[in-house]
Amino acid sequence: MRDYYDILNVDKNANDNDIKKAYRKVAMKYHPDKNPGDKASEEKFKEAAEAYSVLSDQEKKNRYDQMGHQQYQQFGSQGQGFSGGINVEDIFNSVFGGGGSFSDIFGGGDIFGNRGSRQRNSSRGNDLKITITLSLEEIFEGTTKTIKIKRWEKSSEQPVKCSKCNGSGEVRYVQKSFLGQVVNVQPCSSCSGVGYSGGRIQKTAEIKINVPFGVGEGNFMTLEGEGDKSITGNHNGNLIVYFKEKNHDLFTRSSNDIYIDCFLSYVDAVLGTDIKVPTLSGFVKMKVPGGISNGQLLRLKNKGINELNRHRSGDQYVRMNIIIPSKINNKTKSILEDLRLNLDSETEFKKINNE
Numbered sequence: 001m002r003d004y005y006d007i008l009n010v011d012k013n014a015n016d017n018d019i020k021k022a023y024r025k026v027a028m029k030y031h032p033d034k035n036p037g038d039k040a041s042e043e044k045f046k047e048a049a050e051a052y053s054v055l056s057d058q059e060k061k062n063r064y065d066q067m068g069h070q071q072y073q074q075f076g077s078q079g080q081g082f083s084g085g086i087n088v089e090d091i092f093n094s095v096f097g098g099g100g101s102f103s104d105i106f107g108g109g110d111i112f113g114n115r116g117s118r119q120r121n122s123s124r125g126n127d128l129k130i131t132i133t134l135s136l137e138e139i140f141e142g143t144t145k146t147i148k149i150k151r152w153e154k155s156s157e158q159p160v161k162c163s164k165c166n167g168s169g170e171v172r173y174v175q176k177s178f179l180g181q182v183v184n185v186q187p188c189s190s191c192s193g194v195g196y197s198g199g200r201i202q203k204t205a206e207i208k209i210n211v212p213f214g215v216g217e218g219n220f221m222t223l224e225g226e227g228d229k230s231i232t233g234n235h236n237g238n239l240i241v242y243f244k245e246k247n248h249d250l251f252t253r254s255s256n257d258i259y260i261d262c263f264l265s266y267v268d269a270v271l272g273t274d275i276k277v278p279t280l281s282g283f284v285k286m287k288v289p290g291g292i293s294n295g296q297l298l299r300l301k302n303k304g305i306n307e308l309n310r311h312r313s314g315d316q317y318v319r320m321n322i323i324i325p326s327k328i329n330n331k332t333k334s335i336l337e338d339l340r341l342n343l344d345s346e347t348e349f350k351k352i353n354n355e
């Protein structure tokens with residue numbers, strides 16, 4: 001697979017200057033002005049900008065080198081969030097100096113589909129959202145999920161421009177209010193905001209999703225171009241995959257740490273013992289020191305979940321609960337009676353501490 005170094009045709013040890021030079025070379029070669037209407041060149045031109053945006057930024061470059069190409073593309077672009085929109089034009093201008101007719105060529109805007117600022121565009125396919133539910137084990141190890149989604153794709157028939165909205169997919173109307181005139185923009189009712197009729201067909205697509213380890217609720221990943229396909233252009237919608245965590249019957253997750261309760265006899269609590277603790281990576285031996293108290297947390301270092309995008313793990317905490325049996329047999333009773341005589345412990349009273 002081509003990585004950013006291949007795209008710019010530079011060595012992994014290239015310095016900033018080499019990388020800049022390499023980008024200039026590729027960008028000049030594939031600039032849309034030089035290759036009008038050539039989609040392959042346009043793709044390469046965008047690719048080069050994307051590669052340069054990462055390799056020219058030391059922090060991003062480090063992360064990229066650590067994660068590798070595929071993982072970085074899916075997750076690396078901005079911390080916990082994903083898919084950083086980059087602006088090809090800005091990158092080009094930063095290296096070549098601004099101005100020019102560049103934005104006209106691409107119709108302006110953000111080619112990589114910056115979700116926040118994207119304008120409605122009927123030639124663009126809609127973004128689709130799905131949620132996948134993962135078990136804690138799947139989150140711990142990372143997994144691959146194959147999902148089925150229904151999406152619109154191009155059909156063999158020609159789309160017909162909607163006469164009501166003239167293909168824009170939206171209808172504007174002016175409303176008078178006490179603030180003055182208010183322009184309302186709404187999806188066209190005639191074509192449901194598509195801008196065209198016909199030319200599309202709903203299909204079920206099977207999509208493989210590589211879920212990295214360490215994801216959590218609220219994380220999502222964007223699969224570029226896997227949403228509704230554009231009927232009239234090349235701007236396919238994205239598929240945004242949200243993650244949900246299944247409740248585990250043994251472990252509780254808090255951030256990247258795992259918590260579990262352990263129930264221990266008071267004899268073991270006083271004398272100490274060795275126990276085998278279930279973890280996400282199997283049973284682990286743990287020494288319980290003598291004199292443990294109720295509610296105390298013992299830590300199993302690095303037995304939690306690997307942090308997403310980082311080489312760091314959470315821990316597992318084992319909470320000690322001392323069992324006081326409600327019934328004991330006569331033999332135990334007599335042993336404890338003897339023990340009481342030996343201990344000569346006194347009953348104490350203290351103020352309740354609400355801290």
Ligand SMILES: [Zn+2]
Pocket residue numbers: 162163164165166167169170188189190191192193194195196
């Ligand atoms: Zn319409």
